[in-house]
Amino acid sequence: MLLKRIRRRRESFTGYLFVFPWIIGFLLFMAYPIYFSLNMSFHKVLITSEGIQKDFLGWDNFKYAFLSDPKYVEELLVFIKSVVFMIPIVVVFAMLVALLINQPIRFKGLFRAIFFLPVVITSGEVVKELFAQGATTISIVERYGIIQFIEANLSPSWSEPIIAIIQQLIVILWYSGVQILIFLAGLQKVNSQIYEAASIDGASPWEIFWKITLPSIKPFILVNIIYTTVDLFTNSLNDVIILIKEHMFKINTGFGYATAQAWIYFMIIFVILLFVVVIFGRNEDYNPRKAGR
Amino acid sequence: MWKAVKTIDKIKIENIWYKLKKFFLGKQGNDGMIFKTVIYALLISIGFVYLYPIFYMVSHSFKSLKDLLDPTVLWLPKTLHLDNYIRAWNVLDFPKAFGASLLNSVLPALSQTVSCALVGYGFARFNFPGKSIMLAFILLTFIIPVQVVMIPLFLLFKQYGLLGSPLPFIVPALFAGGIKSALFILIYLQFFKTVPKALEESAQIDGAGPFKTFFRIIIPISVPAIVVVFLFSLVWHWNETYMASLYLGESMRTLPLMLQTFDLAYSQEYASSGATEMVNINESIKLAGTMLIILPLLILYLFAQRWFVEVVDKTGLTGE
Structure with a gap:
């Protein structure tokens, strides 16, 4: 009894020793900055020669962001709208490519390497440059007047984000590299005997996809939607985060207002993720992958 | 007589028909010739579109001004115009910027590889109070945008005079923080869970302490996870520009940062030179x-x- 307790205590101690760097790092470079920035978002912050001077403002920074700032809400809405389109595009594309590569074909490694390449070379600057040179879309799209069609049939508040997506469609697809790998791993885990049994029973590939493949990789779809959401919000150079950086060094707004903007941005990510988990996380009770074992 | 020949023919024809059908359509619907051709065609065409920006970039980067303005020159430039690269090399100040990039990616990546391994092992193997809440915090750091903590960190690094050097990236990395550290901790955690416990137990019976076991037994068999984390960390630090421009300022410019001011640097480099x-x-x-x-x-x-490409398979990331 005593021996057991000593052993357990020793285990906890060793565990803490191993994760100790993370605890320090989290407190110093995460928890403290989070507290500090939350505090700052309710102040007007001035950096003077004597140090940081803070005037309490209450919710004024947040009110200003929503009610008075000429650009912030607009940029935020444009970005959220485009993300709402981008997430399904990325996830469906990743699934399609993973399904293709998972077929009994040769050069699987080569195809995987092709579709993963952008993860390695994409940086904000490179994408910006490619977009500026018009290399991010296929000219066919423009040739057949699809953009004009969208412009004519949708209100500008929706047509603008859609056109923006079409114009950078390829680099949006570039965000799917990791997701393809996750789907491939998921597909490889589906028991091949289930497929054999289904085809002996006369199921067509179409039926097999909807009735076996899709339900089996459902958990991976959720993982990929979450990953895509986080990736798009934290990894891409969008107008919202550029705006935040601009406001950092503006005298009349400063650090306080910039952090308030950052917090609003984070809250939106959080709400979207919550929404995704609630919608796609349901029906976990049916899982043929686990049932098949 | 005729009837017999006819039936033999019929059987033969049926046989050939069956073989053809099997060849083109396959036994299970996904191993026939037609199906495979469709798959290859799809993969190749999607792959081409996917890599189109890169092909575009390669082809255009070799074009001289004449080729660029000539509408008949689409993909293959008439001459390989290397002058573009020489100019770009000078404008980017390539050797210096490459050195800065290397410094800003290799050192943080090394720190992150080591520290996240320790932390991941701690979470994978030991039970201690508060473990689940810590894991929840790790997930939180994954979804929190860097903009939220950027300003306090900027002030912190400024206070200690770390700005303008790679230290703002190295120091958090040493403490299992920094770019995407949550992901790296999770990769290690999943990987170490797949390592059989018997290995450590036998080492412990031989009298090795947990740290000795970790460095002597676990690290040597964890090469796949270590390489994967190092490579991803390296690449993501290399491509980082948002924080880099804030922390490094003017004193140190990595390659992607040089691209930001390419136009300006170009005019400075070449406008004055006659x-x-x-x-x-x-x-x-x-x-x-x-x-x-x-x-x-x-x-x-x-x-x-x-x-x-094998990150998911090598590290068992998707779990069981």
């Missing part, structure tokens, strides 16, 4: 600059492609 050199900046020169920036990554990918 009329003979006057070539206005054009998209070919800019694309040559972009190529130079991703070239080190392409070379790395060429050799280490296997590690990148």
